[in-house]
């Protein structure tokens with residue numbers, strides 16, 4: 523069935539793929555969205571269950587009425603600033619497909635810098651059989667599952683305070699075929715590891731974390747897509763944004779093996795503060811800082827002394 527509606531000129535016009543994309547782009551632009559064309563294409567290919575390239579090859583194909591109805595609902599949600607990834611339920615990260623829900627932060631491209639830094643260092647070090655890492659605040663599992671995917675002998679223990687987020691991470695592990703090498707523990711930062719200290723003390727090759735790091739006072743100033751839709755518990759890093767880092771630095775080293783490291787994503791202006799904090803603690807030695815593509819100091823790696 524073809525969906526025909528009244529056009530401006532009064533004649534019957536067909537909503538082809540090309541026409542609906544063009545219309546949506548203008549509508550999204552007026553609504554103040556940053557990437558109107560890309561958003562329109564991602565949402566439409568989601569509704570049609572096709573790759574984006576399909577849209578270009580089928581520009582003149584008319585939309586079915588049912589597809590149009592679902593797509594209109596997506597558009598409505600997007601102009602209310604719901605993130606595209608929550609509408610589609612998916613986000614690509616490190617070349618892998620992750621399921622995301624409003625209980626999980628949407629994995630960011632910047633976080634790929636952290637994953638790459640950890641990949642390099644684990645490869646250079648002892649990627650021995652049964653070597654284990656921890657991902658603290660795993661969210662969708664993006665960091666830890668990418669590491670497991672690209673290091674086929676690695677094992678991981680992941681922690682999140684949110685049972686809903688942890689359920690999504692477990693689902694992603696199943697989808698990616700990584701469940702057998704990942705363990706999921708609900709709890710507060712390093713507490714679940716402390717509770718099983720016989721298993722974890724001195725055992726980990728690395729601890730990886732992208733903790734909540736936004737200073738509380740800055741949350742109101744975040745983009746509406748983030749502020750109104752992403753979980754506040756994934757963003758709020760306390761008064762100065764550093765609450766979770768203080769705990770990782772104070773208590774992380776005891777779980778690391780002798781040549782182990784703690785690798786963290788940092789917010790703007792936080793890397794030097796983390797370095798200074800580590801220098802005030804006896805358990806940390808060398809500190810490496812890695813910049814993102816915008817030149818911002820984004821990743822801090824601390825080696826156990």
Ligand code: SAM
Nearest residue numbers: 627629659660661682683684710711732734756
């Ligand atoms: N690792 C994911 C990523 O990079 O996309 C999610 C990072 S998100 C910034 C921080 C995560 O830490 C959230 O999933 C949140 O639920 C979790 N979290 C917040 N407070 C926590 C706590 N006290 N203990 C463990 N996890 C916590």
Ligand code: GLN
Nearest residue numbers: 732733734735736756757
């Ligand atoms: N990168 C996220 C943002 O800019 C913050 C994630 C975090 O707190 N770790 O919104």
